[in-house]
Amino acid sequence: MTKLVIFDFDGTIVDSKTAYYNSIIMHLSPLGFGQKSITEAIDLGLNLWDTLGKFVPSTLYRWWLKRKIMRDVSKEIKYIKKCHDAEHLKDIHIKKILVSNSLSEFVLPVLKHFKLKREFDEIYCADNFDNKTKFITEYLKKRKINPKECFYVGDRVADIILAKKTKCRSIVVYGRSSWSSRKELINAKPEFIIPDLALVKKIVER
Numbered sequence: 001m002t003k004l005v006i007f008d009f010d011g012t013i014v015d016s017k018t019a020y021y022n023s024i025i026m027h028l029s030p031l032g033f034g035q036k037s038i039t040e041a042i043d044l045g046l047n048l049w050d051t052l053g054k055f056v057p058s059t060l061y062r063w064w065l066k067r068k069i070m071r072d073v074s075k076e077i078k079y080i081k082k083c084h085d086a087e088h089l090k091d092i093h094i095k096k097i098l099v100s101n102s103l104s105e106f107v108l109p110v111l112k113h114f115k116l117k118r119e120f121d122e123i124y125c126a127d128n129f130d131n132k133t134k135f136i137t138e139y140l141k142k143r144k145i146n147p148k149e150c151f152y153v154g155d156r157v158a159d160i161i162l163a164k165k166t167k168c169r170s171i172v173v174y175g176r177s178s179w180s181s182r183k184e185l186i187n188a189k190p191e192f193i194i195p196d197l198a199l200v201k202k203i204v205e206r
Contacts, residue, residue, distance in 0.1 A: 001149060002094050002149055002150070002151060002204045002205065003094070003095065003145050003146075003149040003150060004094070004095050004096075004097065004140075004145055004149070004150040004151075005092060005094050005095070005096045005097075005150070005151045005153060005200070005204050006096075006097055006098075006099055006136060006150060006151070006152045006153065006168065007089075007096060007097070007098050007099070007120070007153045007154075008098075008099070008100065008152075008153065008154035008155060008156075008159050009098055009099075009100035009101075009102055009107055010100065010101070010102055010155075010179070011083075011154075011155035011156060011177050011178050011179040012083065012153060012154055012155045012159075012173060012177075012197075013082070013083055013086050013089075013098070013111075013116065014080050014081065014082055014083060014086070014110055014114070014177070015080065015081040015082070015083055015176070015177035016073060016076075016080050016102070017177065017179055018079070019072075019073045019076040019079060019080065020048070020069065020073055021042065023069045023072040023073055023076075024038065024042060024051070024052075024069060025038050025039075026072070027065055027068060027069060027072075028055055031055070031056075033055060038055075041054050041055070047101060047132075047158045048066055048069065048070075048101065049062065049066060050158075052065055052066055052069075070102060070103050070106070070126065071103070073102065073106055074102075074103055074105045074106035077106065077109055077110055077113070080110055081177075082114045082116070083175070083177045083197070084175075084176075085173075085175075085196045085197040085198055086114065086116060086197065088196070088197045088198040088200065088201065089116060089119040089120075089197065090119055091198070091201045092200060092201050092204060092205070093205070094204055094205065095121050096119065096120050096121055097120055097121055097122040097123070097124065098111075098120045098122070098123045098124065099124045099132060099135065099136060100123075100124070100125050100126065101125075101126050101132055102125060102126055103125055103126050103127055104123075104125035104126075104127050104128075106125075107123065107125050108123070108125075111123070132162060133162050133165045133166060136152070136162070136166045136168070137165075137166050140166070140168075147166055147167035147168045147169075148167065148168075148169065150168045150169065151168060151169045151170070151171055151200075151203070151204050152166065152168040152169070152170055152171070153171045153172075153173070153197075153200060154170070154171075154172055154173075155172060155173050155174070155175075155177065155178040155179055155180065156172070156178065156179040156180035156184075156185070157180045157184050157185065157188045158180075159172060160172060160185070160188040160189070160190045161188070163190070163191075169191050169192075170190040170191045170192065171190065171191070171192040171193075171194060171200060171203060171204075172185050172188075172190045172192070172193050172194070173193075173194055173195070173196065173197055174193060174194075174195060175195060175196070
């Protein structure tokens with residue numbers, strides 16, 4: 001029996017790929033990286049920290065750059081689009097929480113704008129934790145939820161890896177907003193791979 005469904009935000013609920021991509025290029029270009037080399041190396045299927053690690057060896061500078069990029073994206077709210085299937089969140093009648101690596105100053109206004117905030121029982125953003133995997137692990141332990149009774153819903157390879165580390169069951173959505181390709185997702189071997197959020201209900205409530 002499923003007790004909890006955890007959702008990722010970027011690429012799963014909203015399409016923010018372009019905003020992140022443009023900000024990364026803007027901040028790496030002054031460091032001497034050409035747009036072609038940046039484009040070839042950027043892997044948004046990874047988390048932002050690991051992606052920046054390909055370019056910036058300094059941990060401190062990478063941390064600063066990550067925060068800078070997230071701040072930039074927070075200013076691009078008006079250009080963010082809702083994933084076409086996000087409306088199906090309302091069909092899931094199991095406790096739902098959102099855990100995002102983006103800042104709350106970006107996530108909360110976007111959810112409010114698209115009238116999706118009320119669909120989640122709890123919302124946690126990058127301001128609430130340092131490590132998403134550790135946060136989810138501790139969240140489940142504190143509430144005595146068996147990870148096998150929890151689904152993690154995302155859209156990229158990093159989400160599949162996170163689900164495996166937390167021992168949650170994984171569902172990944174592939175589509176125009178996804179940060180990983182269908183082939184990359186299949187190779188990462190999630191438990192479920194679906195083309196639309198509408199199918200989440202059928203999986204978690206069966």
